[in-house]
Amino acid sequence: MIEKSLAEIAKMAGGLNDVRKFADVKVKGVSIDTRKMEAGNLFVPIKGSRTDGHNFVADVIENRGASAALWQKDVPSPPEHLPVIIVEDTTTALQELARSYRNSLEIKVVGITGSNGKTTTKDITSNLLAQKYKVQKTEGNFNNHLGLPLTLLRLREDTEVAVLEMGMSSKGEIEFLSKLGRPDAVIITNIGESHLLDLGSREAIADAKLEIISGLKENGIIIYHGDEPLLRDRLQNYHGKGILKTFGASHDNDLYPVAIEPWENGNQFTTNLGSATFFLPVLGNHNILNALAAMLAAEFLGVSFEQMNDGFASLKLTKMRMELSEGVHGEKIINDAYNASPTSMNAAIDLVANLTGYRRKILVLGDMLELGPLEQEYHYKVGISLDASKVDYVFTYGELSESIARGAKEMLGENRVFAFHDKQKLSEELKKYVTNETIVLVKASRGMALEEVVKALQ
Incomplete structure (x- = not known):
């Protein structure tokens, strides 16, 4: 520091x-x-x-x-x-102090932004880079105009790589953070619906996320989700100082998964670059995409693919990101209650729906915040998209999530969906439905504090 x-x-x-x-x-x-x-x-x-x-x-x-x-x-x-x-x-003054200190350090910087997956990608990137470098990363959610300067000021003088998460709530914020951090590599994980309330459209969100390029150093790298048209179209005529690399599920990307084998505590996968098999100890196919972004950044900074499994093996994600635990009745609980948007919620639901080895699957879903004037519609669409053959019960918490319940009842029926405005009552009812063969997903925006439901089961 x-x-x-x-x-x-x-x-x-x-x-x-x-x-x-x-x-x-x-x-x-x-x-x-x-x-x-x-x-x-x-x-x-x-x-x-x-x-x-x-x-x-x-x-x-x-x-x-x-x-x-x-x-x-x-x-x-x-x-x-x-x-x-x-x-x-x-x-x-805090920001200028951080700028001066950062500029005094001989350090490589990876900047990460996106609507979903920033923190998971940050954690994975840090672990991969730690196979070769002394690494520090953004702690918690210190990713805004106050948090990022504090993160920079905590860097040790012998740190070789800093992995910095860059968040935003309005236009211009990421540009400021990028110019403050001066990254050698930037990652844009995806474009979702978070911040629609502030920015109004996914197009505006894409423009705001692309501000991360503004502070990129000469000969740096821009790593982005190539399956996202809003990013691909905006970067197809890019002639700046960085090189472009894409990751995603489609074969049009520079790095994509060839085969994925789900395990109880993660996924084994191979990629189009070489024959190596990797094991990511994190649930969800969407997290493989986050891993691919991290792999491209690590490779750019000199970490070989052969070293990366060691980085994956020691991975510990920030709390409440696909955090797997066990309840008192032996039920498995996925705590993904740190944040939520329609994109991330659908990804988490899809994960649970396709898990094998469980006789009962329960979703506990809370409000997704900051979605703007169409928030009720976004919640309803989550409910109406559920597959009654793959989800057994749905519990919702919050006013907006009543729309999830409304859609879910159309798909699952009235007797399999329960809406609550009291977390304690929700938890008490939920306990009646869990067994040692149950998987429970808990997912909502941070403001709903649904980790309290997780604690009630433990």
């Missing part, structure tokens, strides 16, 4: 005041959260809609171990007796 003197930090962050009195104070790491403060941290107070971090500056320095803090110029009464750097805007 960044380790500098206060004088150096002030210069990098655009400090406005005279800090000579505290010039030799040592800063180690940066935090914007008083609850996660570590000794030696620089505290960056952010002015929020409900709280203002400036109210905690004195406390974190005097009592919680912070060595210094930034202070926004328009906030009155900066504590002059403490090591404080005054800046025009603390968010901008």
Whole structure:
């Protein structure tokens, strides 16, 4: 992580005041959260809609171990007796500090964006690259205008490759993040329906995701889902500074699966490039596509296909991404409750529908958020697409998911579909239907907190 003197930090962050009195104070790491403060941290107070971090500056320095803090110029009464750097805007200063630090590092960067699969692809890419390099990756969901700068500032000076997830909620955000991270390789996993509420169309989402190219270094690589027309059409006349590589299910791609064999805890597969057999310990064919994207990035940075199985074998995904566990009655539970869109939900349902070895298959589905004016229709389509011969019961949670239940009842019948607005009642009813021969999928947007249902079964 960044380790500098206060004088150096002030210069990098655009400090406005005279800090000579505290010039030799040592800063180690940066935090914007008083609850996660570590000794030696620089505290960056952010002015929020409900709280203002400036109210905690004195406390974190005097009592919680912070060595210094930034202070926004328009906030009155900066504590002059403490090591404080005054800046025009603390968010901008944090970003500029990260930019300066990143530019000082001799490091390769992989940037990853997409509507679905960013975090899984990040995890796989990191593991593959770790077969040759010292790697750090975005932790949790630190992938926005605050999270990515914090991720950069956590990079160790001996780190050789950083794998950075780049998220967005509106146009222009990924361009900013890409120019901040300056990637050598970029991956666009897919274009789905997430952020339709903000951007209005899948075409606009595709344009926003393609902003990741803007910060690409000379002779870098652009890896994208070649089965997606919105990406393929936009890149067919690309004449920029990067090379193009595609992955996908169709044989038109540079890398595609030739054979897939599902196992209880993952998939074995081969690709069109060579005869090697790979085992990905993650459920779902869609995750093989994420693995293919990661393989192209790793190969570009010098990891051979022969090394990749070792990277797959040690893979541990971020929590609540196709996380397989067991309930108290021996039922298997797939916890995919971190996020959801129609694309990812249909992929997860398709996975469960085609799993073998279970006598009962149950879907627990919650609201998919940020889908815009057609949200009810998207939910209904999930329900109406279910195959009654492959799914036994459906439990829904939330107002929007009533539309899933409505569609599901048309396919499965009234007595196999249950709609709830209370998670505890849902969990109590669900327990009546699980046995040691049951597989349960739990899937919803993050705001629905459906992991509480998973905990109730365990």
